[in-house]
Amino acid sequence: xxxxxxxxxxxxxxxxxxxxxxxxGFMVLLPGDPARVALGVNASEEAVAQLRAExxxxxxxxxxxxxxxxxxxxxxxxxxYVSQVExxxxxxxxxxxxLWLVVCxxxxxxxxxxPLGTLMAIRHRRPSGFVLTGLSQLGVAVPAFxxxxxxxxxxxxxxGWLPANGWTPPNEDPVQFLRQLVLPVLSLGLVQGAVLxxxxxxxxxxxxxxxxxxxxxxKGLGPFRALxxxxxxxxxxxxxxxxxxxxxxxLIGAVVVERVFVIPGLGSLLLDQVSNRDLIFVQDIVMLLxxxxxxxxxxxxLLYLVIDxxxxxxxx
Amino acid sequence: xxxEPTQPTEAIEGTERVRGxxxxxxxxxxxxxxVRRRAGASLVVGGVLVAVVVLMALVSFxxxxxxxxxxxxxxRLRDVGDPDYWxxxxxxxxxxxSQILVGARxxxxxxxxxxxxxxxxxxxLGIVSAMATGWLGETVMxxxxxxxxxxxxxxxxxxxxxxGGSTLVAMIAIGIATIPIFARIVRSGALQVLSSEYILAxxxxxxxPWAIGLRHVLPNVSSLVIVQASVAFAIAVxxxxxxxxxxxxxxxxxxxxxxxxxxxxxxxxxxxxxAFIPGAAIALAVLxxxxxxxxxxxxxxxxxxxxx
Amino acid sequence: xxxxxxxxxxxxxAAYGPMSAVxxxxxVLDVRGLSVSIGGHDLLHDxxxxxxxGERVGLIGESxxxxxxxxxxxxxxxxxxxxxxxxxxxxxVEHDVVGARDRELAQVRGNEVSMVFQEPMTALNPTMRVxxxxxxxxxxxxxxxxxxxxxxxxxRERVATLLDQVGLPSxxxxxxxxxxxxxxxQRQRVVLAIALxxxxxxxxxxxxxTALDVTVQARVLDLIVRxxxxxxxxxxxxxxxxxxxxxVCERVLVMYGGRIVEAGPxxxxxxRPRHRYTEGLLAASDLEGADPLEPLETIPGSVPPAGxxxxxxxxxxxxxxxxxxxxxxxxxxxxxxxxGYACVHPAGVDR
Numbered sequence: 001x002x003x004x005x006x007x008x009x010x011x012x013x014x015x016x017x018x019x020x021x022x023x024x025g026f027m028v029l030l031p032g033d034p035a036r037v038a039l040g041v042n043a044s045e046e047a048v049a050q051l052r053a054e055x056x057x058x059x060x061x062x063x064x065x066x067x068x069x070x071x072x073x074x075x076x077x078x079x080x081y082v083s084q085v086e087x088x089x090x091x092x093x094x095x096x097x098x099l100w101l102v103v104c105x106x107x108x109x110x111x112x113x114x115p116l117g118t119l120m121a122i123r124h125r126r127p128s129g130f131v132l133t134g135l136s137q138l139g140v141a142v143p144a145f146x147x148x149x150x151x152x153x154x155x156x157x158x159x160g161w162l163p164a165n166g167w168t169p170p171n172e173d174p175v176q177f178l179r180q181l182v183l184p185v186l187s188l189g190l191v192q193g194a195v196l197x198x199x200x201x202x203x204x205x206x207x208x209x210x211x212x213x214x215x216x217x218x219k220g221l222g223p224f225r226a227l228x229x230x231x232x233x234x235x236x237x238x239x240x241x242x243x244x245x246x247x248x249x250x251l252i253g254a255v256v257v258e259r260v261f262v263i264p265g266l267g268s269l270l271l272d273q274v275s276n277r278d279l280i281f282v283q284d285i286v287m288l289l290x291x292x293x294x295x296x297x298x299x300x301x302l303l304y305l306v307i308d309x310x311x312x313x314x315x316x
Numbered sequence: 317x318x319x320e321p322t323q324p325t326e327a328i329e330g331t332e333r334v335r336g337x338x339x340x341x342x343x344x345x346x347x348x349x350x351v352r353r354r355a356g357a358s359l360v361v362g363g364v365l366v367a368v369v370v371l372m373a374l375v376s377f378x379x380x381x382x383x384x385x386x387x388x389x390x391x392r393l394r395d396v397g398d399p400d401y402w403x404x405x406x407x408x409x410x411x412x413x414s415q416i417l418v419g420a421r422x423x424x425x426x427x428x429x430x431x432x433x434x435x436x437x438x439x440x441l442g443i444v445s446a447m448a449t450g451w452l453g454e455t456v457m458x459x460x461x462x463x464x465x466x467x468x469x470x471x472x473x474x475x476x477x478x479x480g481g482s483t484l485v486a487m488i489a490i491g492i493a494t495i496p497i498f499a500r501i502v503r504s505g506a507l508q509v510l511s512s513e514y515i516l517a518x519x520x521x522x523x524x525p526w527a528i529g530l531r532h533v534l535p536n537v538s539s540l541v542i543v544q545a546s547v548a549f550a551i552a553v554x555x556x557x558x559x560x561x562x563x564x565x566x567x568x569x570x571x572x573x574x575x576x577x578x579x580x581x582x583x584x585x586x587x588x589x590x591a592f593i594p595g596a597a598i599a600l601a602v603l604x605x606x607x608x609x610x611x612x613x614x615x616x617x618x619x620x621x622x623x624x
Numbered sequence: 625x626x627x628x629x630x631x632x633x634x635x636x637x638a639a640y641g642p643m644s645a646v647x648x649x650x651x652v653l654d655v656r657g658l659s660v661s662i663g664g665h666d667l668l669h670d671x672x673x674x675x676x677x678g679e680r681v682g683l684i685g686e687s688x689x690x691x692x693x694x695x696x697x698x699x700x701x702x703x704x705x706x707x708x709x710x711x712x713x714x715x716x717v718e719h720d721v722v723g724a725r726d727r728e729l730a731q732v733r734g735n736e737v738s739m740v741f742q743e744p745m746t747a748l749n750p751t752m753r754v755x756x757x758x759x760x761x762x763x764x765x766x767x768x769x770x771x772x773x774x775x776x777x778x779x780r781e782r783v784a785t786l787l788d789q790v791g792l793p794s795x796x797x798x799x800x801x802x803x804x805x806x807x808x809x810q811r812q813r814v815v816l817a818i819a820l821x822x823x824x825x826x827x828x829x830x831x832x833x834t835a836l837d838v839t840v841q842a843r844v845l846d847l848i849v850r851x852x853x854x855x856x857x858x859x860x861x862x863x864x865x866x867x868x869x870x871x872v873c874e875r876v877l878v879m880y881g882g883r884i885v886e887a888g889p890x891x892x893x894x895x896r897p898r899h900r901y902t903e904g905l906l907a908a909s910d911l912e913g914a915d916p917l918e919p920l921e922t923i924p925g926s927v928p929p930a931g932x933x934x935x936x937x938x939x940x941x942x943x944x945x946x947x948x949x950x951x952x953x954x955x956x957x958x959x960x961x962x963x964g965y966a967c968v969h970p971a972g973v974d975r
Contacts, residue, residue: 137610223726248465248467
């Protein structure tokens with residue numbers, strides 16, 4: 001088992017390394033001179049040259065790469081070329097916002113998906129199950145930003161119950177914060193919930209057909225108890241995998257939702273900096289997003305060891 | 317980006333089910349009439365929706381009620397049901413219906429190229445990684461896992477940052493991001509095929525790996541590929557819409573459903589229909605491809621009967 | 625020992641004791657006119673038989689005969705959409721199994737009647753320790769009827785005893801193990817322990833050893849018989865393997881096409897079969913008597929798909945002796961359901 005953990009950690013580190021190279025390589029491909037882009041067309045040659053020297057842009061690429069990576073490891077994310085301000089605090093600020101969004105949406109998705117998926121599975125031969133499954137198909141087909149716009153139209157425009165956009169930090173005005181949180185979290189969470197519910201359904205259907213459920217019934221457990229006591233752990237395994245995969249989707253969904261609701265999160269920061277052609281900033285944010293996804297995958301892998309005993313005694 | 321890959325359990329490692337040697341179905345195949353009916357429904361509804369989108373795109377080549385890019389200040393914000401503009405007009409006086417028609421063209425175009433790219437690269441990768449012994453197969457799969465950490469939209473944004481927003485950029489970026497979907501499912505299918513006995517027979521007869529790959533593995537995973545293609549198409553449609561919404565996809569004035577949605581946002585108070593119409597188009601197109609994929613999967617893979 | 629089932633039958637289940645004293649007149653299981661249809665297909669027709677305390681009865685049939693369906697019907701575990709008529713009564717249970725609500729049946733399953741299924745590899749929950757799975761069945765039925773409430777220590781002891789009884793050594797280790805750490809034979813023993821835990825009046829086994837290695841088969845069969853003997857439980861042993869029935873059971877029911885076509889003591893049925901199907905089965909199983917130079921004996925044709933058996937005698941489409949008389953359902957020849965056959969041209973009887 002320890003071997004398993006070590007192996008997974010090694011894979012995580014390797015993935016991070018490769019991703020960093022990929023991200024760096026991408027940014028290198030940006031046409032034009034980053035310093036000139038940052039300063040503008042009218043800047044003088046000297047100013048540009050000075051900026052280049054300051055940020056080490058005149059060094060060979062390999063050196064730039066390693067200085068960037070070593071900075072990452074130390075949590076020193078450098079300074080923006082454009083604004084000269086340190087990047088890390090900005091990212092941290094925005095990260096909090098996005099985290100609120102993503103974590104709440106994930107929780108909402110699970111809260112929706114588990115009962116809904118279970119219901120769809122249990123009633124999958126009856127009309128009610130069919131209807132639910134159809135609805136979930138519809139939910140899957142609606143992208144988060146569309147859901148956002150629709151929700152705004154109904155709840156903000158027509159009914160006026162909730163604000164259409166904006167963001168207030170929780171410590172400033174908790175009520176307004178919550179009001180502004182509802183619609184974006186709903187748009188992200190409802191859609192993810194629909195997607196996740198289909199996995200829950202399919203996983204439970206699979207488990208229902210397993211022989212050990214039949215054994216449990218033969219022992220005298222009722223259908224629901226049998227499924228609950230023996231099926232839930234086994235059904236959870238594929239669902240947890242999907243949750244991890246869905247994180248990437250959720251993060252990106254947040255990017256768009258932040259646009260829709262004008263929320264100052266990491267996603268909108270990314271978009272802004274891409275427009276600004278602020279190379280280093282974009283690099284850092286993308287790397288952070290990729291890191292988050294890889295980290296969650298890694299943690300989920302470890303979670304398997306807890307859930308599935310077959311993995312513990314060495315590789316099955 | 318909320319369409320899901322099909323067959324979640326196959327695509328996930330580590331959840332193989334243990335089946336005993338003497339598997340006997342104690343109960344006759346129950347409920348199959350029910351299943352067939354519903355599987356058929358998915359296929360039909362999905363097929364119809366997809367056909368509608370294709371039709372719209374095709375029609376747009378030949379005819380649209382108005383020029384979708386024509387700005388007409390006098391015809392601003394007409395409502396649905398207007399005799400001249402069936403679905404109304406936007407704030408620039410452009411006909412919504414025409415925009416939807418041409419937008420279908422854009423959507424399909426992006427989808428076809430993206431899925432094509434993803435398939436042409438992903439399928440061979442999957443087969444090769446299944447047939448390759450040793451570390452090569454593993455490495456390819458690790459690379460695929462890594463690629464999955466870069467969602468389509470993120471890649472597309474990054475590409476757009478470099479090369480500017482355009483349809484081509486969108487297509488290629490989405491295509492690259494979709495490669496893992498094909499690679500993984502093809503690999504898992506190929507592994508199954510490769511463990512079957514007639515492959516052993518072929519190898520015993522001295523057939524080269526290339527021949528085996530082409531003549532035996534490929535035809536047998538083709539049904540998997542077709543199903544995945546439908547789902548990948550749905551993902552591509554979603555990604556393109558999101559991209560256009562953000563301003564990175566097809567640039568104006570070429571109509572795009574995503575951008576229509578973005579433009580509608582400022583008018584939600586007065587003209588929410590400008591959001592509903594392209595939104596419905598996007599949702600129905602994605603729904604169509606998803607249903608089509610589900611329906612195809614049920615037809616080709618009866619083992620999954622009870623999952624429906 | 626000879627492979628020929630007839631020889632085995634003639635030797636009698638001598639390895640085991642005779643049927644225990646038939647003190648209890650009321651049968652443990654009394655089935656009358658049990659019929660099951662699913663999705664419009666009639667799969668079981670008019671099954672009538674009974675099993676007394678301590679009896680070991682075999683139910684023989686091939687795939688498609690409906691034998692497994694019978695076992696599921698007895699436990700009330702038929703799939704949704706199954707229509708069941710007739711009656712199946714268990715001793716000690718007030719209500720009929722047929723038509724009972726699932727809640728009532730749940731109290732009976734694992735308690736008065738329990739079952740061992742065929743596939744040991746997948747019969748246990750992979751994420752739950754084996755001991756816990758055995759304990760579950762004890763705890764669930766504790767406090768019912770005359771069964772005492774069980775404290776944790778008592779349950780643990782009982783689990784250990786049961787595992788010991790099914791021949792699993794080092795019971796503490798086994799109890800803490802997960803199913804994937806056990807072999808197929810070991811897993812089947814655990815399943816047996818679970819089935820016997822509450823001293824059921826009737827143990828139903830559906831091909832319990834078919835999926836096991838030959839060497840393990842004999843051991844597990846032995847454990848099954850010892851298990852029911854020790855508890856004076858009745859045994860319904862469902863299989864297609866004639867030699868196993870010959871070894872384990874005293875009485876046998878032969879099923880084909882969803883009907884019981886012959887019944888009687890094993891020693892008689894296997895040496896003097898009456899129904900042509902039984903005759904064909906025995907001939908096909910008789911490897912020793914076969915001439916090495918001749919093709920093996922088989923029954924021509926194949927088993928029709930579920931629900932597509934012919935009218936009248938279910939076997940007539942494959943029977944060399946069928947006549948127009950066979951187009952009508954042959955009557956049962958015996959005075960009781962336990963002994964007789966349904967054939968108008970039986971073997972070994974001059975007509």
